[in-house]
Amino acid sequence: MNLRLVVVDDEVLVRKGIVSSVDWQRYGIEVAGEATDGKSALELIRRTKPHIVLTDIRMPHMDGLDMIRRIREELPDTKIFILSVLDDFQTVREALRLGVIDYISKLSMTPEELLQVVLSVKGKITATEDVIATEYAVNRVNLKPGNVSEQLTGHPSEICCDCIDDGALYRIVKIKAEARITPEGHSVTWQKESVLERLTGVLDESQRLHTHVWYGEDNYFWMLVADGADNLIETILSWRLKLGPELLITVGISGLAQGRSDLDQATRQAQQAFGRSFYNGWDRAYAWDEHGESREDGIIDISKEVTDAYFTAMDADSVETADQVFHRMFPAQISKQLPQTVVRDEVYHWVSTVSLYVKERGGNLHSALQGVSPFDELSRLETYPDIREWCRRLHDVLKSMLPVLRNAHRREITKAIDYAKMNYMLPIRVKEIARWVHLSENYFSNVFTKETGKTFSHFLQEIRVEQAKRLLKEEEMDWIQIGEKVGFENPKYFTKVFKKLTGLTPKQFSRTRN
Incomplete structure (x- = not known):
C-alpha cells in the first residue's frame, strides 16, 4: 500500500531537501503536499489525510504544537515526526506528550537516516491496518460466551x-x-x-x-x-x-x-x-485501596549532576561506575507518588541526552537502533518495569558503541589538526572548527585537550609561532608583516605569544638569523 506524507516547515530549503533528497515513491510513499506554516498545513492535512507528517515546531500563524493538538483531535492515527534541534527539549517534551513519534535533527540527519526512520513507521502502519481489518471481521460476529450478557x-x-x-x-x-x-x-x-x-x-x-x-x-x-x-x-x-x-x-x-x-x-x-x-x-x-499506599520506593534521578557523572564514566571507559549510576537513575522500584507523566518526561530527557552524547561523538543513535524510533518504542510501553528494561538495553547499546565513538574522536581531532596546519594564516575560531568537524564547541574543546594535551587555541598558537620563526629566518620582511602573514591580527598580541613560547620577542629573534 502507498502511504501519504506531508512536510511542514517555513524554511524552503529544509522542505525541498526532505522532498527531493529521497525517492519516496520507490518505497511506496507519496508526498501528498508541503506547507509553510501550521494553519495552511492543517488545511492540507484535513484534505489529504496523510499517514505521516514531518513538521517543524516554530512557524508563523500557527506553531507546530497547536497544529499537532488539532491533528490529535481530528486524525488521532496520524504519525507525526517533529523537525527540531536537540537543545530545545522543553518544546520537544511537550510534543512527545502529544503523541509525536520522534524528533529529527534538521541540522544533522542524512537522507538515508531520515528514510530509515520513516520506513520503520511505515512497516508498523501497514501491520496495524492489517490487524484492524482482521479484528473487524472477527468482531462482526455476535459473541455470547456462557451466560454473559451481550458484549x-x-x-x-x-x-x-x-x-x-x-x-x-x-x-x-x-x-x-x-x-x-x-x-x-x-x-x-x-x-x-x-x-x-x-x-x-x-x-x-x-x-x-x-x-x-x-x-x-x-x-x-x-x-x-x-x-x-x-x-x-x-x-x-x-x-x-x-x-x-x-x-x-x-x-x-x-x-x-x-x-x-x-x-x-x-x-x-x-x-x-x-x-x-x-x-x-x-x-x-x-x-482499589481508598487509603492509597504509603510505601516509599526510589525516584528517577535524571538531574544534570547525575547525567554528567554517567557520561563522565562512559568517557573514562569505567563501565562499572556507569552501571552504578544507571541504577541510581532508574531504581528497580519507584514511588507510587510519582506521576506517570513525570516518569515518562524524565525517561524522554535521558534518551535525548544519550542521543546528543552519541551525536557529539560522531555517531547516530537511530542507526545504532536499526532505524527504530526510541520515543515511539517508549510510548508503547505501559509499565515502569518494561520502560526500565528498555532503558537498560539502550544503556548496553551505548556501552557497545564506545569503541567506535572513541575512534570517531580521533578521526575528528586529526581532521581538525590537519585543517589548522593547512590554514593557520586564517582567522580560525574554535567554534568554527568544531562546526566544521560536526562536533559541539564544548565537546570538541574537551576531546582535543584530552587527545593532544593542550587546548586548540594553544595548539594553533604553536603552529603560527613555528611558521613565524621560519619566516623570520628566511624572509627579509618586517616582523609585524610576518605576524600578520601567519595569522596574528594584533602586533602586541603576536609579541606576547611569541615571547611566551620562545623566550624572545619577534624582533630579538630576527636578529639571530645571521
Whole structure:
C-alpha cells in the first residue's frame, strides 16, 4: 500500500531537501503536499489525510504544537515526526506528550537516516491496518460466551447500563489479556471469546447471570460483576491461576458500588487500581485501596549532576561506575507518588541526552537502533518495569558503541589538526572548527585537550609561532608583516605569544638569523 506524507516547515530549503533528497515513491510513499506554516498545513492535512507528517515546531500563524493538538483531535492515527534541534527539549517534551513519534535533527540527519526512520513507521502502519481489518471481521460476529450478557464496545461509564438496579451491589473490573512470550520467542494465539469463557467460568451461576462485559481498545475488557458474596475479590484474584500459563492477565478491581449513580466512580476506581500496574508490571491483580499506599520506593534521578557523572564514566571507559549510576537513575522500584507523566518526561530527557552524547561523538543513535524510533518504542510501553528494561538495553547499546565513538574522536581531532596546519594564516575560531568537524564547541574543546594535551587555541598558537620563526629566518620582511602573514591580527598580541613560547620577542629573534 502507498502511504501519504506531508512536510511542514517555513524554511524552503529544509522542505525541498526532505522532498527531493529521497525517492519516496520507490518505497511506496507519496508526498501528498508541503506547507509553510501550521494553519495552511492543517488545511492540507484535513484534505489529504496523510499517514505521516514531518513538521517543524516554530512557524508563523500557527506553531507546530497547536497544529499537532488539532491533528490529535481530528486524525488521532496520524504519525507525526517533529523537525527540531536537540537543545530545545522543553518544546520537544511537550510534543512527545502529544503523541509525536520522534524528533529529527534538521541540522544533522542524512537522507538515508531520515528514510530509515520513516520506513520503520511505515512497516508498523501497514501491520496495524492489517490487524484492524482482521479484528473487524472477527468482531462482526455476535459473541455470547456462557451466560454473559451481550458484549458492547466502549467504556462502562459511557454506556447506558440499564442492567444495574438501583440497589444492586457490584464491582467494575478492568482486565488486560495478552499472550505470554516463551523463552523461545513464541506466543500463543488466543481469542477474546475464549478468555471471556474462562473468566466467567470461575463465577457462580448467579454472578454469571448478572455479569456484563464491554470490549475496550486493543486487548482490554471491562466487566461489571454482581457482588453477592464477600469472597468476590478472592475469586477474581484467582483468575490468573485458572486461565492457564499461556496468558498474562492483569486486573484492576473497583471498590464496592451500588446502583447506577456509582458507575462513574467505580469505573475510575478500577482505572486507578489498574494504573498500579505501571509501577509493578503486568500479570497481577490490583484491588482499589481508598487509603492509597504509603510505601516509599526510589525516584528517577535524571538531574544534570547525575547525567554528567554517567557520561563522565562512559568517557573514562569505567563501565562499572556507569552501571552504578544507571541504577541510581532508574531504581528497580519507584514511588507510587510519582506521576506517570513525570516518569515518562524524565525517561524522554535521558534518551535525548544519550542521543546528543552519541551525536557529539560522531555517531547516530537511530542507526545504532536499526532505524527504530526510541520515543515511539517508549510510548508503547505501559509499565515502569518494561520502560526500565528498555532503558537498560539502550544503556548496553551505548556501552557497545564506545569503541567506535572513541575512534570517531580521533578521526575528528586529526581532521581538525590537519585543517589548522593547512590554514593557520586564517582567522580560525574554535567554534568554527568544531562546526566544521560536526562536533559541539564544548565537546570538541574537551576531546582535543584530552587527545593532544593542550587546548586548540594553544595548539594553533604553536603552529603560527613555528611558521613565524621560519619566516623570520628566511624572509627579509618586517616582523609585524610576518605576524600578520601567519595569522596574528594584533602586533602586541603576536609579541606576547611569541615571547611566551620562545623566550624572545619577534624582533630579538630576527636578529639571530645571521
